[in-house]
Amino acid sequence: MPAASPAPESRAAIVRDGIGVGVATGLYGTSFGAVAVASGLSVAQTCALSLLMFTGASQFALVGVLGAGGTPMAASLTALLLGSRNTLYGLRVAPLLGWGGVRRVAAAQLLIDESTAMAVNRPTRDLARAGFLSTGVAVFVLWNAFTLVGAVAGTALGDPRTYGLDAAVGAAFLALLWPRLSDRRNRLVALAAVAVALGLVPVAAAGVPVLAAAGVALLVGVLSRRPDPTEIPPTARRRPR
């Protein structure tokens, strides 16, 4: 796939790019579906999660913590903490999109990494909306369709450990983390978070070590002085292949 140009001129080009991102992102709904049923969710619960939550990292976190024996409360808190970055994306794109009322209520569900990345840096409101909507709708439709495919396939496979699906969860988290690791401070936060979590595994209930690691983010955020804008990870489309 070619890299998206910084600011494609035409609406058609933006919509085409948005659909491209939707296909790339939607396809990995298969891995979410397979991992979720491997973690003990039913097919219906897995699909409900993709429809309702619709934000990949939070979904993987919820099933990951549940699969590791964490309480539903710990799993929910982890998912919500990860979902809080969408609030910041909303602050960034709200003035660009300029939607109110019912449109805003509907658009909110489409507010994710990919739709934000494809809406910012557009020269006009019309083009920002085109980027946001085409990407958001394409990812939503395909992510949900492929979640079902992955969940049904995962159920048919039987014991997930035979196929290494338990190892796939860690790999998924590493892949979601990867674009953020190019920054030095992020790498230090990552190492500290790993140390905190692993240190707590023997003494704390399942799910707690991960939540406690969020304390590292809190501490570094308060103590560090460097100003920086909201990070929007590169989309699958923009990532070089």
Next chain:
Amino acid sequence: MIWAAVIGAGVGCYLLKLAGLSIPTRVLDHPVAERIADLIPVALLSALVAVQVLASGSSLVLDARLAGLATAFVLLLLRAPFLVVVFGAALLAALVRLVG
């Protein structure tokens, strides 16, 4: 109980999105709040990687999952797409279990 988490956290995540589109920008427009929000995914995802790969109940173990993670690391260095990374890691872990 799983349903409660699915519906509760699902609706919660939607409300977090709606809040971002609805509240005035200046409410959260604080450098510290923004830094923390940027760092939370880094800390949580790192901790999730570690716990998913090394924890088994309340003990730390080295098993086929670590081979899977190493595979994912190499595939990411090679800029492989997400699906290749995830299923590549699963495949290697499965092979290690088959042999071991």
